[in-house]
Amino acid sequence: MSTGTTPPESAGTVVVGAGCVGCSAAYHLAEQGREDVVVLDRGPLFETGGSTSHAPGLVYQTNGGKLMTELAAYTRELYTDLDSYRTSGGIEVAYTEDRWKFLKRKYEWGQSYGLDGGELLSPAEIEERVPQIDSTVIHGGYHLPTDGKAHAVDASRKMAERAQEVGHEFYGDTLVTDVETSDGAVQAVVTENGRIECDELLVATNIWGPLFGDMVDTDIPLVPCSHQYLVSEPLDELAGAEREIEQPLLRHQDYSEYFRQHGDSYGVGSYNHEPLLVDPEDIYGPEKLDDLGLEYPSLREFAAEHFYENTHPDHDESAYDAARELVPAFDGVEWETEMNGMFCFTPDGMPILGPDEETDGLWWSLAIWVTQSGGVGSVIAEWMDEGVPRLDGERVNADPAHISRFQPHAGSREFTYGRGAQQYQEVYQLIHPREQPEDQRALRRSPFYDRQDDLGAEFYDTNGWEVPQWYETNESLLSEYEVPDRPDWLARNWSKAQGVEHQAVRDRVAMFDMTTFTGIEIAGEGTMEFLQRLLTNDMDCPVGRMRYAAMLNEDGGILADLTVARLDRDRYLLTTGGGNSATLHSRWIREHAPESLSITVHDSSRSGVGVWGPEARELLGPLVEADLSNDEFPFYAVQETYLESLPVTMLRLSYAGELGWEIYTPTEYGARLWDTVWEAGQEHGIVPMGWEALASTSLEKGYRLWGTDVTPEYTPDEAGIGFAVDTDTEFIGKEALLAAREAGVDRKLTPLTLDASGMVVDSGHPILDGEDVIGYGCRAGYGYSIDAGIVYSYLPTEYADAGTSLDVRYEGERYAATVRDEPLFDPEMERMRG
Incomplete structure (x- = not known):
């Protein structure tokens, strides 16, 4: 070498x-x-x-x-x-009831993602494997033997x-x-x-x-951080530990610690201290390292105060106190090794x-x-x-x-270090999926932000955008709409207003902030031919009409599913989601487009609202110059027109599955657009609608969500959007897709409903046939219009027939579920075409 x-x-x-x-x-x-x-x-x-x-x-x-x-x-x-690997097994212990429930969910993630042999252990069973712990302070643990x-x-x-x-x-x-x-x-x-x-x-x-x-x-966007690792002197409890079966690794995540055996000594790693960030410039050149006198440039001097004093903002005990509570042998121990070792975090x-x-x-x-x-x-x-x-x-x-x-703001030192420190602080924390960061907020706000705030919007951070999830003002409508309660974990950071908004858009009319959706406008001679090569569907549609299409990689995997509107002979508008989907998708498009074409990414230059529901036409008709009748403005049509004095692009479609339009306008007109629609909507009982309701309404309709049920891991046939593929055209990924079809599709994205009334589960949990794991929930939620919990899963095709009975495991319990035909709601699409 x-x-x-x-x-x-x-x-x-x-x-x-x-x-x-x-x-x-x-x-x-x-x-x-x-x-x-x-x-x-x-x-x-x-x-x-x-x-x-x-x-x-x-x-x-x-x-x-x-x-x-x-x-x-x-x-x-x-x-x-x-x-170069020693199989010892790993155990994560639960110090709290919340952590014990979490470990039940984590065990199920392991099953979902193909890890064999996982098991939940009692405190006594853990002590059998790791005798030096005090099993009376824990509730149990998750063990993976591999x-x-x-x-x-x-x-x-x-x-x-x-x-x-x-x-x-x-x-x-x-x-x-x-x-x-x-x-x-x-x-x-x-x-x-x-x-x-x-x-x-x-x-x-x-x-x-x-x-x-x-x-x-x-x-x-990366920041080095240091954390602590110590190895004890030999412990009596581990004397003679040179045995055939090595102790499992141990994690004590409630106090951000882990443990591993070193012969008859025991090591403890601790994140149980405030974030200790390091500038990469201080650890690269030799002239900056010689003065430290440390073995590696990725080491810092051991900071005893961060081990013996509690400096972690979320904990109530020091690392040492927490460690010796779980491992009493650490009480008064001497340490043979003490170090602060470096690794890194992204935002x-x-x-x-x-x-x-x-x-x-x-x-x-x-x-x-x-x-x-x-x-x-x-x-x-x-x-x-x-x-x-x-x-x-x-x-x-x-x-x-x-x-x-x-996103652009992620390149700043302030954002990278702020969110990097948060990631360090929370690396072992029990963080709810809907729990929101407090630092580096309100970076990107739509023109509607203040209006939404006045309506009690619960904002989530989405790639810097402040995105309303629901509106507290809609809780006043709970007397009109029934919304089932949720179990403890799923009820956290959630509001029944979501269920109200879901039902209200089906019942009357709602308006939804579309500003974070990104329009990618492509223009110039040859645009249609380029899109024909880029996308799976036939892009030679009439001006004023839209097509749904997938964008594939060379393996036939789905990079994006897009709505494509033909605005003119050589001008198209592709609509995708916001944030990272916008940057990933627009990059792929730019990299494959000829230089002769103009590509404009409207990731902040336009704002928009979705106006959806049975009364959408009655609300918008008096405001818009265009004729909104079915004859003049049919489903999946697009027009550039005016809403009162505002120039707008209107797309007749709805991700919620209702009659309605997406309405976009340049950002400077956005506040006026919101005010105009909101004021006109009062006589129709309009409600503001957040992302949680859009998620559940689209789930009922079987509309795919990029990043969860539509990803590069799957082909259009597997994802159930093969109808958006025209094999008479030539497009990237076609050869691989046809080869996959020839080999046979052996899995299919399939909806199930939970049999128990009012029950809901989260995504990521296994689908069972007996004891066999045959899939997992890639997307899940509650369908308030069909009054059932919904789980979408890629199932083997032999299980995908409607009526098949299966189970979903969630937090250690099995819930009966039944495979259904899709869409679960309005299968004839009468509402959207109304």
């Missing part, structure tokens, strides 16, 4: 970072057949001094998100094959050795000082030991990622993966723990080599980690 300090003058691909992430990427590129790869690191190989060097290597596979669970499971398998410890440095070395067999070269003690670009593409990597011309560069430096972003003018806690948007040939693979490192290497290598992210050759939804998910 090359261990010198003089790298070659050129290479096809350069990887910066020889920790477990960079080495995994190199190993998988070798598996893809890549030979001309050079891997660099500022430190020695392979104990480079980054997070890989000091990480305790705990691999807890179960995660609330499918992607992170799959990456961890792959990492376990890979490192086991490399003989969790364990990865030896990250050893795995890095072995992956590098295998990559070297096909010609990869590795150079340590090689500090990168610059990245050269020209004409929007990578040209070379400059090091203290020479310049390397290259076609591709993968940055896999984790805590130093923002410094490389500075070299190429790319914002990398949403997810990795940063994918190709740079502005610089061709530049790739990022950052903010990754040892837990997911092996799997990330597989994904990024396939992405670099084949143009599509895959995990072990299979389609995967990498969108939650895509670098283009970030």
Whole structure:
């Protein structure tokens, strides 16, 4: 293996970072057949001094998100094959009743995402496996036998050795000082030991990622943080612990701690202190490291006050007090090892993966723990080599980690450090999915914000937007509409106003803020031909009409489902969601569009309202110059017209499944648009409607939601939108889609309703046939119009027939459910076409 300090003058691909992430990427590129790869690191190989060097290597596979669970499971398998993984099992204990209920849900996530062998343990059963704990202070735990410890440095070395067999070269003690670009593409990597011309560069430096972003003018929203790890002196309780069965890893998440065995000593890792953020500039150049006198640049001096004093803003005990309560042997113990080790967080806690948007040939693979490192290497290598992210050759939804998910404000230091600190603080906290951050709020507000605030809007942060989820003023209508109660966890951060709004839009008329929806306007000679190649449906529709279409990657996976309106012969308007869907989808479109076309992304330049419900036509008719009759303005039509004095684009469709229009206008007209519709709507009993009601109304109608039930993991046929595919046209992903059809569709997105009246469950929980897990709920909620809980799941086709009886497991209970035909509400679409 090359261990010198003089790298070659050129290479096809350069990887910066020889920790477990960079080495995994190199190993998988070798598996893809890549030979001309050079891997660099500022430190020695392979104990480079980054997070890989000091990480305790705990691999807890179960995660609330499918992607992170799959990456961890792959990492376990890979490192086991490399003989760099010890299977010990992992236990997460519940100190509170809330945590015990949470662990029941987490156990079910493991079942949903394919992890075998998970079990819920009593306190006594945990003590049998970890005798030194005090089992009287816990309620139970979740145990996954295949969790364990990865030896990250050893795995890095072995992956590098295998990559070297096909010609990869590795150079340590090689500090990168610059990245050269020209004409929007990578040209070379400059090091203290020479310049390397290259076609591709993968940055896999984790805590130093923002410094490389500075070299190429790319914002990398990532902040290094330090947390504490200590190893005790030998404990009597572990004397003779050199036994065949190693103790399971242990997590005490209610106090942000974890534990692992070191022979007859015991280690404790603690996040139980205030966030300790580090500037990457302070830990990169050797001149900044020599004065620290520490073994690795990713270490800080141990800060005893953060262990023995309570500095965590959400806890009531210090790390030491919490640790010795669970493990009494720690009382008065001496510590053989004490350190503050560094790792990093992004504003949403997810990795940063994918190709740079502005610089061709530049790739990022950052903010990754040892837990997911092996799997990330597989994904990024396939992405670099084949143009599509895959995990072990299979389609995967990498969108939650895509670098283009970030919005413009995420590049600011204030936002990155503020939200990064929050992610650190909450990494082990019991955070409700609907709990909202308090820091960095009200960054993006629609022109309606003040009006909505006056109506008691409950705002959620959505990629910086303040988005109303429901309106407290609608609770006054509970005497008219019946809304079932919810069980404790699902009732938190929720209001019965959502059920009121759902039923009111079916009963009268509602208005919904569409400002966060993004319009992508494409114009110029050849627009129709371009869209024909980009989208699955026939785009040669008449001017003034719309089509529903999917946008696929080369694997036939769904990148987006879009409403496409033809405004003129060579001018189309594509509508997608807001925030990260807007940036991801518009990027794909720009990258594939010819330079001759004009592409305008209306992500903030327009505002809009949806006016939906049986009385929508009566409300809007007197206000709009256009004739709103069915003959003149039929369903799935579009017109540019005026609403009183306001220029508007009106689309006749409704994601709620009701008669109505989406109405868009330039942002400066937005406040007037809201006021005009609101005032005219008073005689019709208009109600403001939030996102929770839109979610439940669309769920009843079976309308797909990007990011949950429509993702790149699935084809249109699997997702039940094959009707939006015209195989007489040529489009990206067609070959793969036809091949999948030829092989046969073996799973299908399918609705189930819970048999118990008033019952509702959350998404992510397993669907059972007997004891067999056959799917999981990718989307779930309550259908107030059909008065039933709804779960959508990708089921094997043999289970997808209406009337099939199955079960849904939620918080340890089984709930009978029945497969249904879709749509569940208004199957003839009489309401929307009325």
